[in-house]
Amino acid sequence: MNAMLLYNVPHEDSFGVMIALYIFFTGLSAGSFFLSTLSYGFGRIQYRALSRPAIIMATLMLVVAPVFLLIHVGKPLRSWHLFLFVNPGSPISWGSFLLTTYPLFCLIYMACIFQGKEKAAKTWGLIGIPFAVSVHAYTGFILAFCPARSLWHSSMIPLLFLVSAVVSGTALMILVFAAQCRWKGEAMDAEGERGRLLLSLGRILGWLLVLDLLMTGIDLLVASASGGEDRLGVGVLLTGELAPYFVGIEIVLGKLIPLFIVFHPRLQRVGPLLVASLLIIVGILFMRLDLVRVGEFLPLL
Amino acid sequence: MADKNTRWTMVIDTARCIGCQSCAVACKRENDVPLGVFRTWVKSVEKGRFPHVQRGHIPINCNQCEDPVCVSVCPVKATYQREDGIVLVDPHRCIGCQYCKAACPYEVRYLDPRKKIISKCYFCHHRLDVGQLPACVEACPTGARIIGNSKDPKAVVSRLIDTRPVQVLLPEFGTEPRVFYVGLDEEMAQTRGRRAP
Numbered sequence: 001m002n003a004m005l006l007y008n009v010p011h012e013d014s015f016g017v018m019i020a021l022y023i024f025f026t027g028l029s030a031g032s033f034f035l036s037t038l039s040y041g042f043g044r045i046q047y048r049a050l051s052r053p054a055i056i057m058a059t060l061m062l063v064v065a066p067v068f069l070l071i072h073v074g075k076p077l078r079s080w081h082l083f084l085f086v087n088p089g090s091p092i093s094w095g096s097f098l099l100t101t102y103p104l105f106c107l108i109y110m111a112c113i114f115q116g117k118e119k120a121a122k123t124w125g126l127i128g129i130p131f132a133v134s135v136h137a138y139t140g141f142i143l144a145f146c147p148a149r150s151l152w153h154s155s156m157i158p159l160l161f162l163v164s165a166v167v168s169g170t171a172l173m174i175l176v177f178a179a180q181c182r183w184k185g186e187a188m189d190a191e192g193e194r195g196r197l198l199l200s201l202g203r204i205l206g207w208l209l210v211l212d213l214l215m216t217g218i219d220l221l222v223a224s225a226s227g228g229e230d231r232l233g234v235g236v237l238l239t240g241e242l243a244p245y246f247v248g249i250e251i252v253l254g255k256l257i258p259l260f261i262v263f264h265p266r267l268q269r270v271g272p273l274l275v276a277s278l279l280i281i282v283g284i285l286f287m288r289l290d291l292v293r294v295g296e297f298l299p300l301l
Numbered sequence: 302m303a304d305k306n307t308r309w310t311m312v313i314d315t316a317r318c319i320g321c322q323s324c325a326v327a328c329k330r331e332n333d334v335p336l337g338v339f340r341t342w343v344k345s346v347e348k349g350r351f352p353h354v355q356r357g358h359i360p361i362n363c364n365q366c367e368d369p370v371c372v373s374v375c376p377v378k379a380t381y382q383r384e385d386g387i388v389l390v391d392p393h394r395c396i397g398c399q400y401c402k403a404a405c406p407y408e409v410r411y412l413d414p415r416k417k418i419i420s421k422c423y424f425c426h427h428r429l430d431v432g433q434l435p436a437c438v439e440a441c442p443t444g445a446r447i448i449g450n451s452k453d454p455k456a457v458v459s460r461l462i463d464t465r466p467v468q469v470l471l472p473e474f475g476t477e478p479r480v481f482y483v484g485l486d487e488e489m490a491q492t493r494g495r496r497a498p
Binding site (some may be wrong): 012096 | 320339342343344345346347348349355361368370373374375376377378379394395396397398399400403404405406408409411412413416417418419422470471473474475477487489491493
């Protein structure tokens, strides 16, 4: 094209860092919730020790997350409008109800666990799962409902958000559980009970990372085969201005190196696993930032 | 005036536009648009290789889409469509979440830096409702902007749309814009702007 722009009005980002952080923290919350229900909801007794710290983190992260929304919106004192004037077609409208009901389920489930009510904990844990799924998938729908934005308008996004939520939640729980053991002065060697638990979580994490990488790859591959916005967005991520963050931090540092660590037979120790978990959390944070930024990076006019 | 027998439609003749930005200035005065944001402006593009070059101008404002994405994504129904097709934002209801601004394929919405709510071009509905022309249409020195009721077959806009080759911006998103361009250069329309610094 031999055309050169002489004058246009520059545009500011609509969502930016605050929404990316919000998505990151809801992801951590939903992911922790899934881990917490492994033992009470699905009978995987070996993960019982995780249930308490996981549900505490799930609730805590969901208290943090909406703060970013309040910072982002122009009129935070009008938030009650969301409950009075509902638009069933808007994902933000779904989210305002999910963000109020899901913490309630978290609290009820947490109370059941801490009072040792096995049956009730199972019921409330299983009821909470669809809410945990929805509360994170809806953030994907927010992006996917913007037809003109590069890489946002994809049906893969809500699913990709769910997988990365579980990835980041699992990595967070590995760190929290290890910190809890250190705090209590409990041994975490690879042969011990806690070490084995952590390493088995590490293997789950590895397979989830494979799934995450596959979905990201499929999404980018299909996007690069489309015309227009999506292909330009892939270029920005792979070779353009966002490449250091996407390829460097998100893919290599946040996914490939941790994948190598959790599957390498000579690194089956707790120390390397903690490094991998930390890298994964950083990687998922950058995944949220990259995805929100790439959609707004390309001016539409 | 906002009845269902009216459909306000704008036709912009790009061959007439000289890129003087009078419309942008008139709009700012009429609607008290704050510094740094615009409801309408003229995008200018140069194309070709010397000595065969051409400069083109594309006036841009809200397309008042028939099927607006902004209305369907607004979580509080603050942005809505009047019966005559004009898309408005209720300033008392908008919470400033900027979802509509992210979803709009034309980037014609802005967050008012003073009021912290979303605003945009309303085709100067307050003037149309009392029988006046929008500020940009009235200010244009070459008559490049024409507004009228496209449901009236005798209106100038209807005649132009019926008899001239007209285009809309980004038709692929299915929003059915109600701002039609005569002589829009596809290459110029697709030349991208820049990001805010």
